[in-house]
Amino acid sequence: MQKASSPFVVLPQEVMDLPHPHEFFSDARRLEERLRQVVQGEIRFDEASRALYATDASNYRQVPIGLVVPRTIDDVIATVAACREFGAPVLSRGGGTSLAGQCCNVAVVLDFSKYLRNVTWLDPSRRLAHVEPGIVLDALRNEAEKHELTFAPDPATHSRCTLGGMIGNNSCGVHALMGGKTVDNIEELDILLYDGTRMTVGRTSEEELAAFCAIDTRNLSASVIPTSLAVSQATTSISFYPRTDSMWRVLS
Numbered sequence: 198m199q200k201a202s203s204p205f206v207v208l209p210q211e212v213m214d215l216p217h218p219h220e221f222f223s224d225a226r227r228l229e230e231r232l233r234q235v236v237q238g239e240i241r242f243d244e245a246s247r248a249l250y251a252t253d254a255s256n257y258r259q260v261p262i263g264l265v266v267p268r269t270i271d272d273v274i275a276t277v278a279a280c281r282e283f284g285a286p287v288l289s290r291g292g293g294t295s296l297a298g299q300c301c302n303v304a305v306v307l308d309f310s311k312y313l314r315n316v317t318w319l320d321p322s323r324r325l326a327h328v329e330p331g332i333v334l335d336a337l338r339n340e341a342e343k344h345e346l347t348f349a350p351d352p353a354t355h356s357r358c359t360l361g362g363m364i365g366n367n368s369c370g371v372h373a374l375m376g377g378k379t380v381d382n383i384e385e386l387d388i389l390l391y392d393g394t395r396m397t398v399g400r401t402s403e404e405e406l407a408a409f410c411a412i413d414t415r416n417l418s419a420s421v422i423p424t425s426l427a428v429s430q431a432t433t434s435i436s437f438y439p440r441t442d443s444m445w446r447v448l449s
């Protein structure tokens with residue numbers, strides 16, 4: 198009888214013995230020490246924590262250099278400064294529900310979801326809220342619904358996904374048909390670049406962006422945002438959401 202072949206790819210031993218990519222970052226210990234000096238939040242460079250953050254909702258696996266759970270925006274700024282000093286890449290993370298490996302890489306992972314999750318203010322008359330990036334979408338929606346408002350983009354992961362992650366992925370959802378994608382519902386972002394620049398950005402036309410990029414060599418439009426940018430606060434406009442039966446029927 199023919200033996201059934203394994204459904205798994207078995208790698209040759211010499212490939213198994215190769216170092217993992219994170220092992221090429223030789224300054225991990227010194228970076229960890231520096232982070233412990235300058236960050237109030239949690240610094241986790243142990244193997245178990247790094248294993249936990251080696252994946253997201255995708256099939257990708259990359260063991261990170263280490264993990265920082267910032268308590269404040271100052272922690273975020275200090276983390277990026279320390280990583281810059283040691284040449285370590287940084288990667289922001291919210292709920293980690295991304296499906297294409299956006300949240301796993303050989304980097305120092307910043308988990309915004311534990312402490313940076315507050316609504317700073319919510320103004321129903323202007324239909325605006327100011328939030329920290331680690332806030333879970335449902336937490337924002339619960340506050341908004343007290344005023345019969347909601348945030349329209351609603352991925353199926355709405356009880357887990359964060360506003361920071363939604364901005365990173367430009368997330369949608371069934372109600373995005375009514376109120377637009379995440380990009381259509383962001384009024385203003387307070388951003389931090391890898392080089393330490395902190396600035397507030399708002400709605401920008403293609404022409405304005407092209408003009409800005411022409412004088413700024415960092416190529417903000419293409420390369421900075423996914424890897425080196427931490428959204429520290431987001432002012433989100435909350436779309437009005439009339440909760441009628443007909444609306445539910447149309448959308449369901």
Ligand SMILES: Cc1cc2nc3c(=O)[nH]c(=O)nc-3n(C[C@H](O)[C@H](O)[C@H](O)COP(=O)(O)OP(=O)(O)OC[C@H]3O[C@@H](n4cnc5c(N)ncnc54)[C@H](O)[C@@H]3O)c2cc1C
Binds near residue numbers: 288292294331357362
């Ligand atoms: C079962 C399932 C169903 C899903 N359904 C939908 C759906 O209906 N619609 C949809 O659009 N998506 C869907 N998704 C994808 C995913 O859930 C959404 O994109 C979600 O909004 C991601 O949020 P998050 O907080 O988990 O982001 P994460 O996965 O943590 O991060 C997403 C990206 O944002 C970046 N990021 C996170 N925080 C910050 C920050 N503070 N600053 C800068 N960058 C940051 C990350 O680096 C990453 O690139 C689904 C996923 C699953 C597993």
